[in-house]
Amino acid sequence: MKALATSIQTSTPHQSPSNLDPTQHYYAAIRALRIGIVARDPASHAEFAASIMCLSLTEVMFRDSAAGLSTHIKGVSQLLQTRGAEQYKSGVLHKLFVGFRPLLITEAFRSRQPTILASEEWIQLPFSIYSPSFMHILLNKVAIVPTYLHQIDEMSENPSQTDPSAITTLFSSLANILVGLESWERSLQHGTDGPCYLPRITDSPSNEGTPQTQYTALWFPNVTMANVFTHMWTFRIICMTELEKLALLFPWLILGEMSLTYQCHLHHIQDHTLVLSDQICSSMEYLLQDEMKLFGPASTFVPLKTVYHKFKADGSRQMNIVARCQAIVNRLVEKGLLSAPIIVFGE
Structure with a gap:
């Protein structure tokens, strides 16, 4: 949170104190996150996801941060899979899932790689208690498209063999x-x-x-x-x-x-x-x-x-x-x- 807040302050016109260094807080957050992940405390799952979300938002305010943003998104994808779709039906985890899902699916479009979020399990279970918003209904409709993009790339490599x-x-x-x-x-x-x-x-x-x-x-x-x-x-x-x-x-x-x-x-x-x-x-x-x-x-x-x-x-x-x-x-x-x-x- 401190890394995100500092980045917002330093990137806001006319509100950028010269003594603020967002990168210092960013790298401190990265180190703390690594330590927490190594510890593998299941109770900290929501905290990890929230931390990565804040770091992802921080990335957009750094120059040349596309790779870092992509890395954070992939990290969240792996984190989600460790718990399974059933865990994201309600509570804090559901809110985090709803917040991160657009990033995960658009990243799949960017990389032209299939995403687990296209599976029926991940489309249905997280929204089995709370109905999806219009945005998530849209994502339900297109989550499979990155799989098709990947198939097109494979066909393009050997069209005569398809x-x-x-x-x-x-x-x-x-x-x-x-x-x-x-x-x-x-x-x-x-x-x-x-x-x-x-x-x-x-x-x-x-x-x-x-x-x-x-x-x-x-x-x-x-x-x-x-x-x-x-x-x-x-x-x-x-x-x-x-x-x-x-x-x-x-x-x-x-x-x-x-x-x-x-x-x-x-x-x-x-x-x-x-x-x-x-x-x-x-x-x-x-x-x-x-x-x-x-x-x-x-x-x-x-x-x-x-x-x-x-x-x-x-x-x-x-x-x-x-x-x-x-x-x-x-x-x-x-x-x-x-x-x-x-x-x-x-x-």
């Missing part, structure tokens, strides 16, 4: 996830009391000597809904991108018995991803509000990373989207999230 039936099954599974996300988004928009988000004319932040301009931002009723939609759009972009990759790798897919729904997605992927990317970028202003503290800005990393790399790979096309991502990352750095460039850009 069983065609396995390719078709994978393509259909991924397409079903995409169609399911689109359907769920429609049901959310029609099933809530009010609109899930609304356009709002907002003044864009201006640099010195640059005139202020206006643009349309998306405004949400709360931060949870903002995170649900920005991540849902992100997962849709990922699914469409991977479907396109499979179709390019195995062209016979679009000539076979694929449904018209799947083919329609393939023919309009660029249009769909551009619209979704614009919506993600237009949502960032809401998440970057000062009242969101650390949690709003930190939740922008995965959506921004997905959009940036999708359009960066296109070269000169849609460079305005890339520029928007870069401008948003600059604002994240100004807010003290010094790791934003390395996490989003990977540079």
Whole structure:
């Protein structure tokens, strides 16, 4: 906690006492955590998880900390597995699980590796007492996708050696996830009391000597809904991108018995991803509000990373989207999230 508090203080503009050294408290916390883990006291399980969560949040305020953040997330994943899904149904452990689960699943997306959280046991048991929030319902729907990403990577290495039936099954599974996300988004928009988000004319932040301009931002009723939609759009972009990759790798897919729904997605992927990317970028202003503290800005990393790399790979096309991502990352750095460039850009 001291490491996190000190990092927040030193990264907050105009509130950074010169005598505070967050790294000193950070390394002290790491040493204490190592000692505790070696002792292997089961009663300290919740304390370990909470400590790692604080250290993970601390990492985002250090430069070049992507590797450290990934290490903490992997550590929590291993810690969870030592207790089993049954232990996370209620109490402090349930709250910690709910807090860390988005990080664990998005890390699986980043690494393109399967996660145990995709198993039915880990989807059902932790929420058998308390119903999942919209965010966790979304994660239930996509937790299996990193497994598909891993399979695509394996197929890409030896496409000629891949069983065609396995390719078709994978393509259909991924397409079903995409169609399911689109359907769920429609049901959310029609099933809530009010609109899930609304356009709002907002003044864009201006640099010195640059005139202020206006643009349309998306405004949400709360931060949870903002995170649900920005991540849902992100997962849709990922699914469409991977479907396109499979179709390019195995062209016979679009000539076979694929449904018209799947083919329609393939023919309009660029249009769909551009619209979704614009919506993600237009949502960032809401998440970057000062009242969101650390949690709003930190939740922008995965959506921004997905959009940036999708359009960066296109070269000169849609460079305005890339520029928007870069401008948003600059604002994240100004807010003290010094790791934003390395996490989003990977540079």
